[in-house]
Amino acid sequence: MLKIAIKGIDNQWFLDDVKKDEYECFLVTGPENDGGLPMRCYVKRGTRFERAVKQAKGVPTSSRPEETHILRGVARTRRQMVVEVVEKE
Numbered sequence: 001m002l003k004i005a006i007k008g009i010d011n012q013w014f015l016d017d018v019k020k021d022e023y024e025c026f027l028v029t030g031p032e033n034d035g036g037l038p039m040r041c042y043v044k045r046g047t048r049f050e051r052a053v054k055q056a057k058g059v060p061t062s063s064r065p066e067e068t069h070i071l072r073g074v075a076r077t078r079r080q081m082v083v084e085v086v087e088k089e
Contacts, residue, residue, distance in 0.1 A: 009025065014078065018042050024053065024054075052069070052087075
C-alpha cells in the first residue's frame, strides 16, 4: 500500500508482460511532491480505478498536491507498479 499523488497519464511503456490495450499507464509522486523521482503505474482499462486515475487532479510541478490517493498492487522493477486498487484519500 502506498500513499501517493497522481501526476497524470503517461505514454511510455516498460513492462513487456503488461499489454497496452489492457492497461493505462500513469505517473505518481510522493504525497509531499518533494522532487523525488516519479513512479510509473499501470491500471486495468475499463475499471473504476482507471476512472479514478483519469479524474484525479494532476500535481503541479513545484507545489503540494491538492489530493492524495492510496494504491495497492504489485511492485515491479525500476520504480513501477501494477495497480489493483486506487482509492481517493
